[in-house]
Amino acid sequence: MRTTLILNQDGGTIRGMDAREFGDMAAAKLSGNGGEATVRLVSGSELVDALKDAAADKDTGTIVAGGGDGTISAAAAACFHSGKTLGVIPLGTMNLYARSLGLPLDPQAAIEALATARQQPLDIATANGRPFIHQFSAGMHARLVRQREKLDTSTRVRKIASTLKTLGRVIMRPPRFAVEIDTGSGPERQVVSAISVSNNLFGDTPLSYAPILDQGVLGIYRSRALSSATVARMALNAAFGKLQDDPDVTSRTAQKVTLRFSDSRSGSKAAIDGEIVSLESEVECVSHAGALQVLVPDTYAGAREK
Template sequence: MKLKAIFNRDGGTFKTTDMGEFCVRATEVFALAGHQISCSVVAGKDVVPALEAAAGENGVDALIAGGGDGTISAAAGIAWKVGLPLGVVPAGTMNLFARSLTLPLDIWRALEVLAEGSVQAVDIATVNGKPFVHQFSAGLHARMVRMRDAMEFSSRLGKIGASTRAAFGVMLRPPRFEVIFDIDGDGREEHRVVSAVSVSNNPFGTNPLLFADDLTTGQLGVYIAGPLEPSGVGRLAIDILRGRFEENQAVTAATAKMVRLHFPRRRHGALCVVDGELLRMPGDVEIRIHHNELKVLAPAVKAHAVRSR
């Protein structure tokens, strides 16, 4: 295959990596596997244009994207739209999509696994047409991200620290808002006051980081937390750390292929998080799963496991 790699030099791990050496190693590893790869290292602000240009090049058989979850989400959306396979080099803080794909979190080892991997189809989701690979959320998570982004940090550890401080801030003042939701267009709209809504690309597994163990179920994970007091947020946090948040009394969990949300009191739109990016969405949101529409480079063992189901 002929591959084009775009690496975000502002992504967490890449900030302290000799990117020239990394690109040389990528070229060697893929050549040993019979592939041809060319690498570009760009600033964070230039990632999307670089990915779009790479996707439009003649003769490119697959894209490789390296960076954090935001970079990977953008790359997945671009690869999905043009029908190219995507390989992921996890260089961010959480690397949630890479975890779902069972990729190594070591960037050097990831190159070797991708070079020997195979193309596999997985699910991707959209919110009002915007692609995402991990989750859409409103409420607790959105407030936490807004508070974290208002803090200053320049490293991966700094971001983790800021996230921790923001989480405590949200715990002290949990949000409450109204939402009307319709699952799979069954016409049974439900009006509730909640503190959090999360819709994931496939249901979360039993892990404290809340990522999907399987990206091929063709289902969204839908999670709604009722109105919470600070103590309730604390109990929810403990249950998340235990990998048992669905057992929390405040949480309602379901699966769906389509979810419509209406935020009746958000006249200027709802503050939401889409794959880690804080956005103001319209008062009406439609989320859909697109089953097996995203092609990825997956570890050979993972690909075999998916085929055997």
């Protein structure tokens, strides 16, 4: 079966590279085991259509996506729906999914790792049917993402600077809203400043990503309604990878959870894998254990013995 590489030329890392030369090198490396590999260079606006074409191509068995986390999330959704295998080349700023897989963050080293990677079923989650590989969130994280979109995030340094700037704004005016959480044992209602549902549990690192992607669970994180001082403390705990030790953050696991936002206003927003979407009054998140085939290197923390 063919391997189709789709490289988002708007990704943060690839802008400083010769994209065609890199794509040809990657295709040559990934066709080294005898299979055919082709490459498409696309802009961000062309990405979704390119992924749809690859997903519909009966001769393509693996889609290798190169770009940032938004690109990888879109590719994962295409592979989940089509049954094709996902490969990842980190060409973005944070590269959270590549970190989850234990892939090298250097693009050329990642290609080398993919050339010897094995196919493994990993988990993917959905929010009202929409796939996500990182998290669905409402409240502080969604507000931070929404406000950051208005600033310059064209490079890693600018993205970090924009994140710090928007974090300051969120600290000064933390959101406050009611949510009903139901994991099947009866609903619980709480006024919170943030709620997130992750695809597997986050690790103890400053960046929010799951180091193991095949536990078949959702991580459900929530904070009570916070003051500016407690948000600042929470941000410091997050920066040192100790968010789960914060007394104002509670976490639990489930395979399915329903969130009800009874007092949400028109125009309220949520974030799914970093993309801002309208917040629906009821959101059902489901873990689909082993439903996504992924090329996994030997350095993946959840690697199983053959």
